[in-house]
Structures are given as structure tokens and as C-alpha cells.
Amino acid sequence: MSAATTVDEALAPFGEMMGADGYLLSWEPSGGDRIVVRIEAGEGACADCLVPLSVMEAIMGQALAPTAYELDHVVLPEGAAH
Secondary structure, eight states, X not given: OOTTOOHHHHHHHHHHHHHHTTEEEEEEEOSTTEXXXXXXXXXXXXXXXXXXXXXXXXXXXXXXXXXXXXXXXXXXXXTOOO
């Protein structure tokens, strides 16, 4: 990935993987050069397929490294056991 990688490009592989487990990954600006990643459960989502929040934040932070943005935080679905 180049320095010009967009957030959508950086997160696309993870969105596809999560989609296979019934989740929707989205993001929104959080001010300045920071973003919030949201993971929402669809009907029949695999509850055991989510990693703990700290692991998800590490993964998303690393995925954003080639972009101009940094992770603010990740929001997991309500009731996520992690």
C-alpha cells in the first residue's frame, strides 16, 4: 500500500472478512486526522467470530498505518461479549 492509500482501501479486506461472518464495518471521521471504526452485527452474525476490543483496535490501527489517518477507537456491536 502506498502513502496515498485511502481509508476505504485500507479497511476493505477487513470489511469483506467481517461481511462473511454477518458484520458490517464502517468508519467516520472523529476530528482532525482520526477516525472511528464501527462494527455492526447483521441478522445471524457469528457472535464468536469477533476478537476482543483491544485486539480489534490493534488490527484496525495497523491497517490504517499507510493512510493519512489514525484510529480513534473501535465501536463493537451492543452486547458483544468482548
